[in-house]
Amino acid sequence: MVKAVQGLSYSLPLGRTLAIVGESGSGKSVSSMAVMGLHDAKTARISGSIKVGGQQIVGMGEKDLEKFRGSGAAMIFQDPQSSLHPYFTIGDQIMEAYRAHHGVSKSKARTRAIEMLDRVGIPNPKRRVGNYPHEFSGGMRQRAMIAMALVNDPKLLIADEPTTALDVTVQAQILDLIADLQRDFGSAVVFITHDLGVVAEIADDILVMYAGSAIEHGPVEKILGTPLHPYTWGLLESIPALAGEPQPLHPIPGAPPSLLAVPTGCAFHPRCEFRSRVPGDRCTTLKPDLIPRTADTGRASRCHLKDPDQIFQTEILPRLP
Numbered sequence: 001m002v003k004a005v006q007g008l009s010y011s012l013p014l015g016r017t018l019a020i021v022g023e024s025g026s027g028k029s030v031s032s033m034a035v036m037g038l039h040d041a042k043t044a045r046i047s048g049s050i051k052v053g054g055q056q057i058v059g060m061g062e063k064d065l066e067k068f069r070g071s072g073a074a075m076i077f078q079d080p081q082s083s084l085h086p087y088f089t090i091g092d093q094i095m096e097a098y099r100a101h102h103g104v105s106k107s108k109a110r111t112r113a114i115e116m117l118d119r120v121g122i123p124n125p126k127r128r129v130g131n132y133p134h135e136f137s138g139g140m141r142q143r144a145m146i147a148m149a150l151v152n153d154p155k156l157l158i159a160d161e162p163t164t165a166l167d168v169t170v171q172a173q174i175l176d177l178i179a180d181l182q183r184d185f186g187s188a189v190v191f192i193t194h195d196l197g198v199v200a201e202i203a204d205d206i207l208v209m210y211a212g213s214a215i216e217h218g219p220v221e222k223i224l225g226t227p228l229h230p231y232t233w234g235l236l237e238s239i240p241a242l243a244g245e246p247q248p249l250h251p252i253p254g255a256p257p258s259l260l261a262v263p264t265g266c267a268f269h270p271r272c273e274f275r276s277r278v279p280g281d282r283c284t285t286l287k288p289d290l291i292p293r294t295a296d297t298g299r300a301s302r303c304h305l306k307d308p309d310q311i312f313q314t315e316i317l318p319r320l321p
């Protein structure tokens, strides 16, 4: 048994975007797949509660999950090429997603598919609706995936690294499109990424994950402006400086732990340069709780350090690129 995610808890109102940030294997995608009910019940065990628009997902039967996926929540992935079926036209795939939830004729579904392609910025949608995925560029395929995800007006859109496979200018267009559509559709968005630049652009709140647990959570301006956790400091320090003299990179030392052998105490302790500041052996023996900051509404951090604000202001801030 691998505990891929432990004790994760968050809520997200309609119209807001939560960025889930962390390295590979931190539990970002696994937890979001659980929200979609995508884990195989024979191999995965999920306990607790996951509610989307009042619907309880944990324990939901496959038939109800099929109805929920698409209209309750929809997901887009990193590589639209592998999410689209190569033998069917883009239009057929959007129409199928629409008809699965609405008992409408093919011609009505086709009209809806054309409308959606137009809405996500595909030029000449009446002609393009009959194209196959290989006839679209990478950016256009991701736009088509977004059209398919939103065709049933879901309450929640989960975007799992949707811009990672795209070049930088197309990335910016897709981020603008998601933000724009969110305003129109009013859905909640969970945006999974390891790119803090993307987070600054799109998120209202950030949840930083490490080894299957949330280690810092709060509004974007607080987490990026005055983070409290040494791991978040490391993520910020490892962003390369784009202006001024070239600076050496400051990667976080070591590698994320295997989930088969998560370190005792604070899972980050083998990589943390601040653990000697905590008295005794608490960092290596006692897992810190995710403690809400009473003075800072909506913010929480999982670390034994007593004075993280002061360390950030005096030691980390001067080191940031």
Ligand code: SF4
Pocket: 229, 230, 231, 266, 267, 268, 269, 270, 272, 273, 274, 275, 278, 283, 288, 302, 303, 304, 305
């Ligand atoms: Fe570092 Fe200790 Fe805080 Fe973990 S609890 S992040 S090891 S100082």
